Amino acid sequence: MATIKCPNCGIYNTNRDYCEHCGTVLSYKIRRELVLKKEKEERLKQEALKEKKPAFFEKYINHRFLIVRIGAKIIRSIWLVFMAIGMFIAWLVSAIAA
Numbered sequence: 001m002a003t004i005k006c007p008n009c010g011i012y013n014t015n016r017d018y019c020e021h022c023g024t025v026l027s028y029k030i031r032r033e034l035v036l037k038k039e040k041e042e043r044l045k046q047e048a049l050k051e052k053k054p055a056f057f058e059k060y061i062n063h064r065f066l067i068v069r070i071g072a073k074i075i076r077s078i079w080l081v082f083m084a085i086g087m088f089i090a091w092l093v094s095a096i097a098a
Contacts (some may be wrong), residue, residue, distance in 0.1 A: 003014050008024040017027040017087050060072035 003012050004016070005012050006019040006024055006025045006026060007045060009019060009022045011019060013019055013026055017025065019026055025034065042062045057072055057076045060068055061076070063069050063072065081084055
């Protein structure tokens with residue numbers, strides 16, 4: 001028989017996982033499982049937040065300052081032109097090789 005004193009209310013409990021008076025977890029195994037479950041949920045939340053970070057253009061395209069919005073649109077336009085030229089060159093090389 002295991003007699004465990006509740007850390008919350010101080011009542012002694014015999015062969016119980018939870019305190020009969022206040023309901024506090026007494027079993028170290030259950031406490032450990034609850035802590036691991038909570039840590040896992042926090043890790044999943046952190047991973048979800050990392051995945052939801054907006055791209056540079058999405059973050060600054062609707063900025064409150066006009067100069068930042070214009071700068072973001074100019075950089076985005078230059079990037080799109082650069083990518084279009086690169087895709088054209090890739091298409092041209094593949095068309096010549098075929």
